[in-house]
Amino acid sequence: MKLSIIKFRFISIFLCALFCNSINAQLGFCSGNSGDPIFLETFGSGTTNGPALAAGTTSYNYVNDSPDDGNYTISSSTNWFDWHATQDHTPNDTNGKCFIVNADFTSGEFFRTTISGLCENTTYEFSAWLLNLLPASGCSGNGIPVNVKFQIWDDTDTTVLATGDTGDIQGTTSPRWEQYGLVFSTLPGQTSVVLKMINNGTGGCGNDLAIDDIVFKSCGDYISISNQANEHSASICGNDTPYTTSLTVYPDNSIFSTHFYQWQQSIDGNIWNDIPGANNATYQTPLLTTTTYYRAKVSEDAINLANDLCNVVSDVFSIEITTNPNFPISNGDLVVCEDDLMPLSVTVTNNATVNWYDSPNGGNLLASNTTTYQPENSGVYFAEAVSQNGNCTSVLRTALNYRISNLPVVFDEDLEFCEGDTITLQAGVSNMNYVWSTGETSETIRVSQEGEYTVIVTNTDGCSSVKTLRVTQIDIPVIDTIESVGNTINITMQNTGDFEYSLDGYYYQSSPVFYNVSGNYYNIHVRELNGCGVITKKYLHFVVPSFFTPNNDGINDTFLLIGIETYELSEVSIFDRYGKLLKSAKNESFSWNGTFNNIELPSDDYWYVIKIDNQEFIGHFTLKR
Known part of the structure; x- marks a missing residue:
């Protein structure tokens, strides 16, 4: 361990006022300033x-x-x-x-x-x-x-x-x-x-x-130093030099009854030199451009100013002059996509931080103590370096351009096309770069298969949006069966869709069932409502009447099987309720006027057996008089 002179000031525990020829039985420390250790x-x-x-x-x-x-x-x-x-x-x-x-x-x-x-x-x-x-x-x-x-x-x-x-x-x-x-x-x-x-x-x-x-x-008075602004130190930026100030010492008169002063200055805070002629309580500094420290030696007697064993020193007033930092170095202007924002950034030297502004001079403080800034809008932003010691700012601010590129505006679509046809898919925005899920790179493409298609639309800044197109095929109507049930025609389709049905191609209905239809030949029409085709099928509506009235009034006077003659194989037999064959025909048209051997039969239920193309129909009908 080597001997060293270390200056320190103790805060008072007990204030000991000592007088000559008196004994003081209290421990304590100097309540004021001390000199260097003797x-x-x-x-x-x-x-x-x-x-x-x-x-x-x-x-x-x-x-x-x-x-x-x-x-x-x-x-x-x-x-x-x-x-x-x-x-x-x-x-x-x-x-x-x-x-x-x-x-x-x-x-x-x-x-x-x-x-x-x-x-x-x-x-x-x-x-x-x-x-x-x-x-x-x-x-x-x-x-x-x-x-x-x-x-x-x-x-x-x-x-x-x-x-x-x-x-x-x-x-x-x-x-x-x-x-x-x-x-x-x-x-x-x-x-x-x-x-x-x-x-x-x-x-x-x-x-x-x-x-x-x-x-x-x-041990002497507690002695502070302050300037005109009542500050006990000063921190000055290089661009505000040369700097001068008036310093004044303030003893608290706790120990000394009289005061004599010798001002000192130092460039490092360790080695002190007397300032010739600076013996008043106030001292005006010269114009300063570098960091300088000031203090005053104080004694009760003028002769003791020269004897460091007998004087004390005041607090130190430091005037720290900090060089203004260099302006920040830009890490580059930015063009960013609105869905992937990135902050502006700069680089500064050690012991400096950055404040951000919206103007090259003055303006609004946007962010402080950070080398990055995330703008909310496009524009020019300005970074100012600030020294951590002295809070000095760079003479110039660094301008950085920031542009937020809007994404291409696209809208998803649900599209339909007719079976056997093609459809054109459009990106919906021009003068862009395109990449379709099919691998194509044009603004529009044609497809013939239903499914989901996507296109990546990219602007010149590299900002992309994805458009999804869901394509559905509309099937052409396909008739499965046409059946006659009594006087009703029932159409059954092989597929589903928005279909309409007609017996003449002129009047259409949404139902595939037609009621109270007279027996005859019909051209059955089925059309798709979105314009995806019409199909037509000729159909014989074969109706077995449920009754007839042979009263010679010209209305429903015969039991008539319209169209049976068109079938390659047909056979008709009429019986009374006792099973007696009254009339029959084979592979020809058929009608019955209600007589047997030219005798009019009475009102009653009669039975039929009809065979058409290996199908047999058995039922009864009523003869009314």
């Missing part, structure tokens, strides 16, 4: 123990190994007994060492050192970091706690300037360093003090501690 003890670094402290520093015995009660060592290791095994406290060191103490069986002083080169009538802060080495579970949970008294004496070792006790520092589950401090003031003519550490506890199981990073610093 004394820093880190106990060195390395993998070997030691060296022992200088003679007179401690009454304990130095050992080069594990320290028993009343012994101490200087080591980078605490891995002894059942102690916490941990590193020292000093930040960022390697193999850092600390002061390891195993308390004596009797209480008493175990450490003292003299701090010289102080300023008289000046307030200082002492602090140190302590660690209870014994875990909470050690000594069956009954370990003796660490308890240390800190005292600051004058250099004659006769007057106590400040004193304070840590109180019991109990063991913890995991190692935990704690910081303790005292604030004191030197007496008139006094330039050195003696620090003493006293063990309030006793030895035994516990009361084992490690100490590190003992620091003395001057």
Whole structure:
């Protein structure tokens, strides 16, 4: 572990107002600003123990190994007994060492050192970091706690300037360093003090501690710096330089009764240089083009401004000047299809993000902190780079064109065509590229098979829509049978469809059944309503009358079988109810006037047997007089 000067400011735990020749029994830290450390003890670094402290520093015995009660060592290791095994406290060191103490069986002083080169009538802060080495579970949970008294004496070792006790520092589950401090003031003519550490506890199981990073610093008012805008720092973009501002220091008067100033500046925040002649509470910076830091050294006496052991430094006012980022690099203009939108994108350098606008200057903020943007409409959009440090923007915005290509507008169709015919299928939109499910690439195609067809219609931007055409074949009517049932004609089709039926080709009906039709020859017509053909079939409607009235009135006077003579084989026989044959005929026309041997037969039911082309029809009819 190497000695290092690390500037830090502690927030007050207790405000210690110290007066000459008084004893203050409170631990606490400087409530204001501090100077740079004027004394820093880190106990060195390395993998070997030691060296022992200088003679007179401690009454304990130095050992080069594990320290028993009343012994101490200087080591980078605490891995002894059942102690916490941990590193020292000093930040960022390697193999850092600390002061390891195993308390004596009797209480008493175990450490003292003299701090010289102080300023008289000046307030200082002492602090140190302590660690209870014994875990909470050690000594069956009954370990003796660490308890240390800190005292600051004058250099004659006769007057106590400040004193304070840590109180019991109990063991913890995991190692935990704690910081303790005292604030004191030197007496008139006094330039050195003696620090003493006293063990309030006793030895035994516990009361084992490690100490590190003992620091003395001057202590003064809390001193802030702000500019005219009441800001405590400024972040300026490169295009707003050169930049200047007026800075003012504001002490809170908690320690100092008078104030003298020396302004300092730094280009890295670490190395500070006095600004000649800058000794007022307000300082006007020169015109700045690069990052610069400012602070003020403050003391109660003008002579102490030159002695860093006697003054304090204010908060730092940083003026960070950030170079404006380069404008974003476009990843390309976009033409996208409305069903497959993609965002615009740009590339920016490290430590920059992007805001999107609708104008090259000013305009509306569309999106922030993103290198991509998804527009909702076609147009020109503008990307502006923004630095993460300082929020500086690129001098120029990058323009990106975005065009949303509308999909070809198509409509699905349900189409019909007649059997034996073809139909033309149309994509429905011109000047496009086409790919049909048949493999054809023209705007229209002709098909002769029913089914579902699709066409992919693509515009010049490569955006596509799919049109579906469902094609149904309309069958030509095909007659299966025509039957006569009494005076009814019943037409049966081989297929189904939107058909109409007619006995003369002029009057059509939707039903395939015709009632009360006189026997005769008919040209049966069946037509498809969508114009897909008409078929005609000649049919003899053969009717067996159910009665006749032979009264010579000229109406239904004979039992007449119209058309029977057209059949190649026919035979008719008429019987009375007793089975007597009254009239017969074979392969010829047939009619009967109701007589037998020229004698008129009475009203009654009579029977017939009709054979036509190997079919036999048996029934009865009525003779009415």
